[in-house]
Amino acid sequence: MMFWRQAMTIAGHELLLERRAGETWSIIVPFAGAALIVVPMAIGTDLQLISRIAWPLYWAMVLLFGMQIAWRHSASERTPVREVMILLGVDPAARFVGRVLANALLMTVFMVGVGLLSLLLYSPVSSPGFGRFALVVLLFAAGLAQLSTMAADLTLGIGARAALAPLLVAPLAMPLLIGAAQSTASVTRTGVILPWLLMLVLADLILAVVGLLTARALEEAAI
Amino acid sequence: MMFWRQAMTIAGHELLLERRAGETWSIIVPFAGAALIVVPMAIGTDLQLISRIAWPLYWAMVLLFGMQIAWRHSASERTPVREVMILLGVDPAARFVGRVLANALLMTVFMVGVGLLSLLLYSPVSSPGFGRFALVVLLFAAGLAQLSTMAADLTLGIGARAALAPLLVAPLAMPLLIGAAQSTASVTRTGVILPWLLMLVLADLILAVVGLLTARALEEAAI
Amino acid sequence: MSVLVQLEEVGVTIDLTPIIDRVSLEVSEGDCLAILGPNGVGKTTLLRLIATLITPSSGRGRVLGAALGSRAVLAVRDRIGLAGHFPALAGPLTLAENLRLVARLTGRGDGSVGAALDLVGLAGAADRTADQCSHGMRRRADLARLFLHPPQLLLLDEPHAGLDASAAPIVAELVRRVRNAAGAAVLVSHDLTGVGHLAARRLWLDAGRLEPSE
Amino acid sequence: MSVLVQLEEVGVTIDLTPIIDRVSLEVSEGDCLAILGPNGVGKTTLLRLIATLITPSSGRGRVLGAALGSRAVLAVRDRIGLAGHFPALAGPLTLAENLRLVARLTGRGDGSVGAALDLVGLAGAADRTADQCSHGMRRRADLARLFLHPPQLLLLDEPHAGLDASAAPIVAELVRRVRNAAGAAVLVSHDLTGVGHLAARRLWLDAGRLEPSE
Amino acid sequence: MTRLRLLMVVAGLAAVVGVALAYTTPPEALQRTYARIVNIHVPSMWLAFLAFAVTAAGSIGWRITRNRSWDRLAGGSAEIGVLFTIIGLVTGMIWGRPVWGVFFDWGDARMASTAVLLLVYLAYLALRRTTIDPEVRAARASILGIVAVIQVPLVYFSVNLFRTLHQTQSFRPDGSTMHPTMVRALLVNLAAFTLLYLALLSARMLVARLEDAAAAREMAAAAGGAVLPPNLTGAVDG
Ligand code: HEM
Numbered sequence A, B: 001m002m003f004w005r006q007a008m009t010i011a012g013h014e015l016l017l018e019r020r021a022g023e024t025w026s027i028i029v030p031f032a033g034a035a036l037i038v039v040p041m042a043i044g045t046d047l048q049l050i051s052r053i054a055w056p057l058y059w060a061m062v063l064l065f066g067m068q069i070a071w072r073h074s075a076s077e078r079t080p081v082r083e084v085m086i087l088l089g090v091d092p093a094a095r096f097v098g099r100v101l102a103n104a105l106l107m108t109v110f111m112v113g114v115g116l117l118s119l120l121l122y123s124p125v126s127s128p129g130f131g132r133f134a135l136v137v138l139l140f141a142a143g144l145a146q147l148s149t150m151a152a153d154l155t156l157g158i159g160a161r162a163a164l165a166p167l168l169v170a171p172l173a174m175p176l177l178i179g180a181a182q183s184t185a186s187v188t189r190t191g192v193i194l195p196w197l198l199m200l201v202l203a204d205l206i207l208a209v210v211g212l213l214t215a216r217a218l219e220e221a222a223i
Numbered sequence C, D: 001m002s003v004l005v006q007l008e009e010v011g012v013t014i015d016l017t018p019i020i021d022r023v024s025l026e027v028s029e030g031d032c033l034a035i036l037g038p039n040g041v042g043k044t045t046l047l048r049l050i051a052t053l054i055t056p057s058s059g060r061g062r063v064l065g066a067a068l069g070s071r072a073v074l075a076v077r078d079r080i081g082l083a084g085h086f087p088a089l090a091g092p093l094t095l096a097e098n099l100r101l102v103a104r105l106t107g108r109g110d111g112s113v114g115a116a117l118d119l120v121g122l123a124g125a126a127d128r129t130a131d132q133c134s135h136g137m138r139r140r141a142d143l144a145r146l147f148l149h150p151p152q153l154l155l156l157d158e159p160h161a162g163l164d165a166s167a168a169p170i171v172a173e174l175v176r177r178v179r180n181a182a183g184a185a186v187l188v189s190h191d192l193t194g195v196g197h198l199a200a201r202r203l204w205l206d207a208g209r210l211e212p213s214e
Numbered sequence E: 001m002t003r004l005r006l007l008m009v010v011a012g013l014a015a016v017v018g019v020a021l022a023y024t025t026p027p028e029a030l031q032r033t034y035a036r037i038v039n040i041h042v043p044s045m046w047l048a049f050l051a052f053a054v055t056a057a058g059s060i061g062w063r064i065t066r067n068r069s070w071d072r073l074a075g076g077s078a079e080i081g082v083l084f085t086i087i088g089l090v091t092g093m094i095w096g097r098p099v100w101g102v103f104f105d106w107g108d109a110r111m112a113s114t115a116v117l118l119l120v121y122l123a124y125l126a127l128r129r130t131t132i133d134p135e136v137r138a139a140r141a142s143i144l145g146i147v148a149v150i151q152v153p154l155v156y157f158s159v160n161l162f163r164t165l166h167q168t169q170s171f172r173p174d175g176s177t178m179h180p181t182m183v184r185a186l187l188v189n190l191a192a193f194t195l196l197y198l199a200l201l202s203a204r205m206l207v208a209r210l211e212d213a214a215a216a217r218e219m220a221a222a223a224g225g226a227v228l229p230p231n232l233t234g235a236v237d238g
């Protein structure tokens, strides 16, 4: 199982790098500290309004900021390091899986952190149970991690990367966004969340297939 | 007037770099293309809700993303380049003024772009006239540029910079945020916007004095 | 004796700028070739072409049996070792951590890391992060990677740049090991100092074309 | 003959690691000093100390009359010129644009940029971005900056690294111009090749201490 | 060249006939003359779908043959597809205002998914524009070109997945729900748009070939002369 060993090694390496450079941490902290305070400040004293838009806003923010984890600077893709990786004969698919695992973990941590803070600051009208919330976060993070890792590869080395990558991810992430927003919201409306969860699972699976199939081509194209 | 020549040269240099690397452009585009679509997508069909929070959301977003212009990667502060700048004997205050000018210009362009798009997509309940909007944007951008340029200097070389800088800027930018939000909103409430505009002007002036006085100390500290 | 690298009239164009123009060369098992030339002539580009990191825009080439520009190169890449102008190290990680990644990805135990660092004289700096090391120390750590996972085709770009006199034997030892194990080395430099006595053959690159040296 | 650099028992500690230990030296007008030593011994650190980019943690020093660690250094910095391991160029800008910034900041006309690039043999590459240049071309452009704004105190870290044989005279010419204009040069390297014949005096840095060489 | 001109002329004539036919249809009971916009709205969207399918085909072609002309086909077709998507979107918005009372509604599955489709192909074009190296550009664009086409069926079936404002398909295996004269006008307009697509695509291909040739000529001029012998006698002042 060289494939899984390589994937796990890469994932561990990415996480170690993140622990040292602390870039995701550096998105969580400013986000939690700034965004969550800035929004209510700007909206003013209309607490009811804030709590009504809390969940949708949460998913929108988490999508926008979460995807940037995939092209953070400390990710091990500085040209010489990347090239060594390639020349070690690491299977592109294993590299993809490893990076997706690391990114998904980081995104999950990020989302849980921001989620707890929103809960505290916004008191949203309806809170899904913790179990459901955790499930939706995991499915969302898995999809977002795959999508944004692919986008990161596709835009590697392009000057305007920070512009292009979100442009690629945001529209394609719409099924994830709608699925997640509906799964957490619909308890107040119809209570039927299973179709939305299935949509999330389906999106994740499609992305996984596409990701694995294109990994090799992406690695070739990224040089 | 060596001071102003140096300041203008630095400002021109920063803008040239930005034109080449296109990083602000790279915040405008994804922001316009992604954020503005993502939020309504997440909120769903409640158009009325969207238009009610349009302006506050606008100022919050513009603050959060706008400040990042000051510590974008293409800003000319890679260690060797920065050190050359220092060894050329450029007056730290001139360097500060030059960078603030460039940042303020970029932030203004960014805010106008995002503003037009929000107008189109969110149809906010009340729109201030173009003249007032332009004035508020200018005052807000001037303050934000000074504040975030100082924060960028203060956190230079710190690994967790992207984390620390927003934490410094966000609380200190509250007067700007509240002033701007009230100046665009209060036409619907009391119509008295002059005090809020004055508050913006005052904040800008205080920041300018602090910025010029601390420029030298910051430059020394940043080595 | 089998041929490891064979280029036939290869040309390279990057971002619409032609850099290498109809270069032909051959490197066989046990060979050590030095490619010399002035600044900006295309030495680094040629080396990266042989490393399969750039695809030729004209001509044909084979490296370790795989045709350049084809899918086959994916299978031979793990037998190519390259050290370039900039050490391939992650700045926030220690030297040991950087090498451990290489060891694990190539299916080796972590034990080999210490030996490799010792070989290049960095046993005492294993726990320093790459960012904390001097330029020469980073270059040495980059060579340690090639000791850890010895390639069949060794490609060194200005191997002696930034290294002090006591480090020159490290490069020589690396080349010796690769040649003895039925491999070959290609060294790139702008002058003979350093690489001169290591290389069995020399080629001179000028205006994008190769010529025999002297 | 006035003294440009004077260090007395200076020590440097970075991130709690002592790197330089009680170093004393003097550089006078017209002088050219070579500081030699193995990898990782602290040569770059010492040079950056003299450039006023690092403040000493013990001992005292004066550079161009200003005491190290005092505010006075701000006034003398524009007479110090440093070229280090990594060229100080903005990657997305062309070589001409990079130099034009220096020219404008030091109150020169844009006309001097072409001459400076010509001096280092890069007249033909003025409109290439730094990212598109080879390593040696970037090193040359870094030297062009020092021709453009000639310092009184010239500090070069491994001046010949990455440069081909035709570029060695560039370094010599730079040192000659600075010395002739009542300035001084400090060159750092790990061996005598290249800097040997330029330097009037040599010091050997070992384990953070300075000793006269040979 | 002359073939291209001929194609243009025929497409123009077909368009004139199409517009004329559109006015022979009886005005719709509820929407009055607005219903005629369907003659632009629907063919644009269908041709956009076709254009993106051709982009995917071109991308697959490039991946198999590595022949540059497949890449040109993919890129050119995507540009036209984006143009048609914008036309479809704008005509839809003009239509929607009197009929539904809104220009645009994020809650409507078809409108939202069409906007997303447009964004993805705008990103596709941006990716092409920002990658200078033709080989790298073709490699990257081909991946996105194949993956992005998944959205076309998504947009097409979005009305069935979520029942909202926009109406479902009128052409179905079990027969059409439209008036026969409307069907006739629509079919003629569809033919006109197809001809227009072919004309635009051939023109774009021609331009792309010329662009590539010009780049190759410029390339030859740029070669050499980067590093010259240093001119040590030079004086720097200013
Ligand atoms: C911005 C708004 C709109 C968008 C993005 C949009 C998008 C589309 C798309 C993608 C199609 C082609 C898919 C298909 O053939 O099923 C289509 C077809 C169609 N649209 Fe729209 N549309 C919009 C507004 C409208 C409005 C306001 C109306 C009229 C009330 C309308 C009526 C139709 C009709 C009749 C078809 C043909 C359906 C068929 O016969 O299969 N659309 N639209």
Ligand SMILES: Nc1ncnc2c1ncn2[C@@H]1O[C@H](COP(=O)(O)OP(=O)(O)OP(=O)(O)O)[C@@H](O)[C@H]1O
Pocket (backbone or CB within 6 Å): C128, C131, C132, C133, C134, C135, C136, C137, C162, D014, D015, D017, D019, D037, D038, D039, D040, D041, D042, D043, D044, D045, D046, D190
């Ligand atoms: N931030 C730091 N923290 C800890 N140690 C450091 C730091 N920066 C440098 N060092 C150590 O200081 C020593 C001297 O570094 P310096 O770059 O001055 O060496 P050098 O003599 O220039 O070497 P080289 O010939 O390799 O360039 C090295 O051992 C290095 O590991």
Ligand SMILES: Nc1ncnc2c1ncn2[C@@H]1O[C@H](COP(=O)(O)OP(=O)(O)OP(=O)(O)O)[C@@H](O)[C@H]1O
Pocket (backbone or CB within 6 Å): C014, C015, C017, C019, C037, C038, C039, C040, C041, C042, C043, C044, C045, C046, C190, D128, D131, D132, D133, D134, D135, D136, D137, D162, E226
């Ligand atoms: N992306 C690019 N666009 C245009 N020209 C480029 C690009 N990359 C490299 N070049 C040019 O290719 C030529 C060869 O570069 P290369 O790095 O191979 O030179 P080199 O022989 O290794 O030089 P050095 O001795 O300075 O390292 C240079 O003239 C350089 O300007």
Ligand SMILES: [Mg+2]
Pocket (backbone or CB within 6 Å): C043, C044, C045, C085, C157, D134, D135, D136
């Ligand atoms: Mg090179």
Ligand SMILES: [Mg+2]
Pocket (backbone or CB within 6 Å): C134, C135, C136, D043, D044, D045, D085, D157
């Ligand atoms: Mg050094």
